[in-house]
Amino acid sequence: MSPPAQIATAVRVADEASWGQLLRALAQTYDIWAPVAEKNRVILRCLSPDELDQVKLDAPPTLLPAKKVYRAPEETLLRFRKGEVEPLGNGQHPWALVGIHPCDLRAIQLLDRVYTGFFADERYSHRRQQNFLVVANCLQPFPHCFCTSFQSGPFARKEYDLAVTPLFGRHLVQAGSAAGEAFLRVLGLPETTGSELAELVAAQAQAEQAVTRKVNTDNLPRLLNMNVDHPVWDQIADRCLSCGACTAVCPTCYCFSVQDRLNLDLQSGERRMAWTSCLIMEFSRVALGHNPRHERVARVKQRLYHKFSYFNDQYGQFGCVGCGRCVDTCVAGIDPVEVLAQLRR
Numbered sequence: 428m429s430p431p432a433q434i435a436t437a438v439r440v441a442d443e444a445s446w447g448q449l450l451r452a453l454a455q456t457y458d459i460w461a462p463v464a465e466k467n468r469v470i471l472r473c474l475s476p477d478e479l480d481q482v483k484l485d486a487p488p489t490l491l492p493a494k495k496v497y498r499a500p501e502e503t504l505l506r507f508r509k510g511e512v513e514p515l516g517n518g519q520h521p522w523a524l525v526g527i528h529p530c531d532l533r534a535i536q537l538l539d540r541v542y543t544g545f546f547a548d549e550r551y552s553h554r555r556q557q558n559f560l561v562v563a564n565c566l567q568p569f570p571h572c573f574c575t576s577f578q579s580g581p582f583a584r585k586e587y588d589l590a591v592t593p594l595f596g597r598h599l600v601q602a603g604s605a606a607g608e609a610f611l612r613v614l615g616l617p618e619t620t621g622s623e624l625a626e627l628v629a630a631q632a633q634a635e636q637a638v639t640r641k642v643n644t645d646n647l648p649r650l651l652n653m654n655v656d657h658p659v660w661d662q663i664a665d666r667c668l669s670c671g672a673c674t675a676v677c678p679t680c681y682c683f684s685v686q687d688r689l690n691l692d693l694q695s696g697e698r699r700m701a702w703t704s705c706l707i708m709e710f711s712r713v714a715l716g717h718n719p720r721h722e723r724v725a726r727v728k729q730r731l732y733h734k735f736s737y738f739n740d741q742y743g744q745f746g747c748v749g750c751g752r753c754v755d756t757c758v759a760g761i762d763p764v765e766v767l768a769q770l771r772r
């Protein structure tokens with residue numbers, strides 16, 4: 428059997444022992460960041476070599492997505508003292524992200540468009556150049572997922588080094604880059620048999636069918652532009668708490684602020700960068716105190732217009748990957764799938 432278009436390179440089989448060997452080999456070159464279970468949640472964190480058996484490939488989306496690896500929620504850019512500035516380096520070893528979901532991989536590609544485009548961010552670009560991406564295809568999508576609407580899952584299509592599908596006690600591994608291919612060749616993993624490949628193709632079709640939440644993306648930017656005064660905006664603004672949790676967990680939200688903090692000696696301090704959110708009232712306040720998004724309804728609109736209209740205008744792609752984290756996290760139960768469906772009723 429020849430592989431279908433989305434499985435265009437040879438697929439190899441790793442049993443439990445060879446999967447462990449693969450992780451240990453990766454750990455010789457890279458720091459390993461992977462999803463692990465902690466306190467009833469799954470989080471993405473850096474693992475020590477003796478924690479590699481904790482990597483979870485079939486876990487729900489991690490609490491925070493991979494963006495935290497490239498841009499930490501808070502980090503120091505430089506320290507200063509009167510007359511001196513000490514820029515801080517990127518301070519990291521090359522890393523491998525292992526077991527990220529296909530939607531999170533797609534989100535990294537969207538962040539690349541933002542951070543390595545016209546206004547290139549050196550810090551981000553440097554970190555992106557030094558990594559190896561191992562995506563874990565989703566066999567059983569989670570209740571809030573709607574990745575198929577944005578072609579971001581449940582199986583990865585491109586721009587990974589390795590894709591792994593845990594199936595019937597084995598790991599079916601596929602290279603998506605020259606680095607991934609070289610890595611698999613060194614390990615000497617056998618290729619799948621025809622029946623294993625057929626199982627993989629069937630698993631992909633089944634996973635796609637299991638994603639039942641959908642966004643109709645036909646003319647979506649136009650639909651939004653025609654519905655600026657739709658009553659749904661006031662309805663969700665009445666429920667929204669402006670907490671910003673939806674944007675913190677979103678893998679494609681990228682806004683940050685930069686602040687100088689002066690020490691009590693009034694001679695020294697540091698410049699810090701921190702995530703921020705368009706849902707927070709101060710976000711849009713400008714000099715002399717004017718705030719074009721003082722009303723909460725303007726802020727809830729901004730979030731969804733940016734994802735489904737402005738991002739598309741700028742980059743030709745939607746700014747959402749359908750991971751469902753915002754739905755899972757919002758205490759007010761605000762769900763983009765539901766909001767966009769209401770605009771079509």
Ligand code: SF4
Pocket residue numbers: 666667668669670671672673674706756757758759760761
């Ligand atoms: S998580 Fe929900 S309540 Fe909080 S800002 Fe986002 S939409 Fe509003």
Ligand code: SF4
Pocket residue numbers: 673676677678679680734746747748749750751752753754763
């Ligand atoms: S808007 Fe929600 S579903 Fe879309 S990428 Fe962000 S967190 Fe995921």
